Amino acid sequence: MTDFLTDQQHAGQPTPAPGGEDFLVVENLSVQFPTHDGLVKAVNDLSYSVKMGETLGIVGESGSGKSVSSMAVLGLHDIKRSRLTGSIRVDGKEIIGASEQTLRKIRGNEVAMIFQDPLTALHPFYSVGAQIGEAYRIHHDVSKSKARAKAIEMLDRVGIPQAKSRVDDYPHQFSGGMRQRAMIAMALVNDPKLIIADEPTTALDVTVQAQILDLLQELQRDFRSAIIIITHDLGVVAEMADEVLVMYAGRAVEQGPTRELLTHPEMPYTWGLLSSMPDVTASTDARLVPIPGNPPSLLNPPTGCPFHPRCPHVDKVPGDLCRTELPEFLPGQRGTHHLKRCHLVNPDDIYATEVLPEIAPDLVELTLADNADVAHGDGMHGER
Amino acid sequence: MAGFIIRRVISSFLVVVLTSMFVFALFFLGPSNPAGPVCEASGKCTAERLALIEEQMGLNESVVTQYGAFAKGIFVDRTITIGSEYECDAPCLGISYGTRGQVTDELLEKYPATLSIAIGGAMIYLTLGVLLGVLAARWRGTAADRLLVGGSLLVSSVPYYLFALLAWIFLTLQWSIFPATGYTPLTENPGAWFAGLLLPWVVIGVTFSTQYARFTRGSMVETLGEDYIRTATAKGVKSNKVVFKHGLRAAIVPIVTIFGLDFAALLAGTVFTERIFNINGVGWWALNSIQSPQDFPVITATVLVSAVLVVVANLLVDVIYSFLDPRVRMS
Numbered sequence: 088m089t090d091f092l093t094d095q096q097h098a099g100q101p102t103p104a105p106g107g108e109d110f111l112v113v114e115n116l117s118v119q120f121p122t123h124d125g126l127v128k129a130v131n132d133l134s135y136s137v138k139m140g141e142t143l144g145i146v147g148e149s150g151s152g153k154s155v156s157s158m159a160v161l162g163l164h165d166i167k168r169s170r171l172t173g174s175i176r177v178d179g180k181e182i183i184g185a186s187e188q189t190l191r192k193i194r195g196n197e198v199a200m201i202f203q204d205p206l207t208a209l210h211p212f213y214s215v216g217a218q219i220g221e222a223y224r225i226h227h228d229v230s231k232s233k234a235r236a237k238a239i240e241m242l243d244r245v246g247i248p249q250a251k252s253r254v255d256d257y258p259h260q261f262s263g264g265m266r267q268r269a270m271i272a273m274a275l276v277n278d279p280k281l282i283i284a285d286e287p288t289t290a291l292d293v294t295v296q297a298q299i300l301d302l303l304q305e306l307q308r309d310f311r312s313a314i315i316i317i318t319h320d321l322g323v324v325a326e327m328a329d330e331v332l333v334m335y336a337g338r339a340v341e342q343g344p345t346r347e348l349l350t351h352p353e354m355p356y357t358w359g360l361l362s363s364m365p366d367v368t369a370s371t372d373a374r375l376v377p378i379p380g381n382p383p384s385l386l387n388p389p390t391g392c393p394f395h396p397r398c399p400h401v402d403k404v405p406g407d408l409c410r411t412e413l414p415e416f417l418p419g420q421r422g423t424h425h426l427k428r429c430h431l432v433n434p435d436d437i438y439a440t441e442v443l444p445e446i447a448p449d450l451v452e453l454t455l456a457d458n459a460d461v462a463h464g465d466g467m468h469g470e471r
Numbered sequence: 472m473a474g475f476i477i478r479r480v481i482s483s484f485l486v487v488v489l490t491s492m493f494v495f496a497l498f499f500l501g502p503s504n505p506a507g508p509v510c511e512a513s514g515k516c517t518a519e520r521l522a523l524i525e526e527q528m529g530l531n532e533s534v535v536t537q538y539g540a541f542a543k544g545i546f547v548d549r550t551i552t553i554g555s556e557y558e559c560d561a562p563c564l565g566i567s568y569g570t571r572g573q574v575t576d577e578l579l580e581k582y583p584a585t586l587s588i589a590i591g592g593a594m595i596y597l598t599l600g601v602l603l604g605v606l607a608a609r610w611r612g613t614a615a616d617r618l619l620v621g622g623s624l625l626v627s628s629v630p631y632y633l634f635a636l637l638a639w640i641f642l643t644l645q646w647s648i649f650p651a652t653g654y655t656p657l658t659e660n661p662g663a664w665f666a667g668l669l670l671p672w673v674v675i676g677v678t679f680s681t682q683y684a685r686f687t688r689g690s691m692v693e694t695l696g697e698d699y700i701r702t703a704t705a706k707g708v709k710s711n712k713v714v715f716k717h718g719l720r721a722a723i724v725p726i727v728t729i730f731g732l733d734f735a736a737l738l739a740g741t742v743f744t745e746r747i748f749n750i751n752g753v754g755w756w757a758l759n760s761i762q763s764p765q766d767f768p769v770i771t772a773t774v775l776v777s778a779v780l781v782v783v784a785n786l787l788v789d790v791i792y793s794f795l796d797p798r799v800r801m802s
């Protein structure tokens with residue numbers, strides 16, 4: 088799997104839809120939950136956008152605000168128990184503060200969601216077909232039998248064998264992988280323009296994971312929908328995403344085109360994610376380096392850069408900047424398409440000389456040469 | 472599934488048999504001699520007369536023989552001697568020492584009143600309780616929710632009989648809002664049947680509904696936190712439908728279990744209700760039977776009927792449960 092650390096074109100890599108319209112625009116989104124212990128600042132000043140047909144990968148450790156931010160897109164937070172600020176626009180329509188009626192028209196129709204654990208996300212007391220049919224009938228004025236036929240068609244489409252007889256099965260009669268296929272069928276039944284898949288393979292075993300990811304990619308080609316894939320697994324991102332957003336403590340900390348970001352990460356937290364991936368360190372002379380420490384408290388986030396208590400590179404930043412000042416989310420050395428939130432001035436060199444030798448020694452030469460290219464002004468994106 | 476039901480029916484049957492044995496044993500271990508009151512009722516009770524009556528009643532036989540005679544009576548007619556001879560048609564539960572009537576006949580005569588009280592009351596408390604519970608869960612944390620939870624605790628802290636007594640004194644006697652006619656059999660006059668039962672129904676309904684409101688609220692709050700509820704919302708299901716279809720469908724399952732057992736208890740005797748509202752039902756009958764002089768055949772019959780009811784309710788709950796939850800149904 089180390090191949091995604093190089094610039095070699097990934098065989099199955101979908102190409103971004105060039106110059107498409109932004110379908111989803113998230114601007115300065117903050118989500119906070121008042122609790123007994125205080126205010127949980129789950130998402131802070133988050134901005135991103137997704138174009139039609141594009142796949143955005145959102146990566147981060149658990150608790151970094153991935154689910155909370157994506158649930159906000161469908162207006163799934165209880166307004167009595169949460170505070171949302173900023174703007175979320177789906178095809179131009181504002182979500183924050185929208186009426187229940189407006190939200191209902193978008194939910195499951197323009198934007199559909201696939202959840203992490205299909206066993207708990209499907210209702211245990213309704214058949215799979217009934218649940219898919221219900222999703223269809225909410226947005227289409229058709230009879231129950233038409234909806235059932237549609238459910239069979241969708242189950243067949245996502246690769247459930249003998250869909251006709253399985254349509255009346257209950258979720259517990261399906262295997263984990265089949266349940267997730269059913270969940271995907273339910274998400275796609277209304278032909279949504281955006282699918283948000285929140286860790287769609289985390290609850291599945293490895294062989295099934297790959298099948299589900301393949302299915303998602305295949306369906307995306309057919310349905311031309313945009314996908315946001317949420318994961319803590321950079322391998323999934325490497326395979327699926329055109330663009331990657333790395334989140335830490337409810338903030339965007341690095342963002343860029345997938346290959347660019349994976350080959351030239353500029354933020355120590357991303358380096359940590361790469362080092363802690365078992366797949367990356369599979370080569371013999373590399374070692375697994377888990378990110379030391381724990382994700383920060385969202386009740387009392389650290390001052391300055393939220394990553395500073397765990398960051399091994401704090402001393403490379405002059406003064407006490409890492410502890411006192413939150414770095415802005417700005418383009419780094421490699422161009423405007425690659426943003427990062429870090430005070431380091433020469434992250435590319437540090438990555439090539441200090442981080443890469445630890446995690447993938449065989450790639451050091453390649454990356455150093457590439458950095459030199461950028462320094463000389465050619466190969467702007469580090470892509471060939 | 473069929474195997475499961477057969478196994479449960481067999482074990483239920485065993486429970487009923489064991490209960491009947493237990494009651495019978497208690498009868499023998501008890502402090503009073505059943506022949507005593509019979510003897511006294513028939514004039515001067517000499518030692519010889521007492522011995523004779525004991526002999527006639529079969530009290531000198533072993534417990535096992537007596538139980539055998541009792542159990543046999545459930546299937547075949549028998550003749551019972553209590554002072555004089557009485558016919559007891561199968562299913563025979565004995566002859567009442569007090570009235571010298573067949574216990575089975577009296578049971579069938581008194582049961583409709585109790586059944587009427589229990590079914591009407593249960594329908595009200597179940598509907599009202601579940602509805603209030605769902606609404607409280609839906610608006611949890613709001614003033615309405617707190618009012619409901621607080622009010623329900625308050626009502627629950629007042630003993631039921633006090634409530635019933637106050638309702639009777641004020642609503643029936645003082646203000647005559649409800650008639651004081653007591654119970655009229657449904658077959659005799661449906662209007663009077665309904666009018667006479669209305670107040671007991673309301674009192675049972677309101678008092679027990681608070682408990683059900685709390686059960687339902689708890690079950691609903693838990694269910695509404697489930698992932699599949701979020702899935703339903705994310706599909707675009709209307710919030711009312713999310714709560715009443717997706718939510719209640721799952722939250723009702725534990726409520727059904729509690730209800731089955733509660734209802735059996737209610738059927739076994741609505742003692743306070745019958746006493747206070749002057750209704751001649753099984754509860755009152757049982758209450759009288761344990762007062763001196765004890766009417767053992769009636770005690771045995773009422774305990775046995777309660778046992779059967781509880782066992783049948785348990786069985787029904789299990790069957791309904793398995794129909795409500797496909798995961799149980801299919802295993």
Ligand SMILES: Nc1ncnc2c1ncn2[C@@H]1O[C@H](COP(=O)(O)OP(=O)(O)O)[C@@H](O)[C@H]1O
Pocket residue numbers: 120122127129147148149150151152153154155156385
């Ligand atoms: N309803 C809520 N009330 C309080 N805190 C919450 C709530 N939902 C999520 N959080 C907190 O927000 C943080 C981000 O959660 P989440 O977005 O689920 O993380 P992840 O990146 O693993 O998906 C977590 O610390 C979580 O505990």
Ligand code: SF4
Pocket residue numbers: 354355356392393394395396398399400401404409414428429430431
């Ligand atoms: S700003 Fe400082 S603490 Fe934060 S990631 Fe960069 S070097 Fe580390």
Ligand SMILES: [Mg+2]
Pocket residue numbers: 150153154155285286
């Ligand atoms: Mg999550």
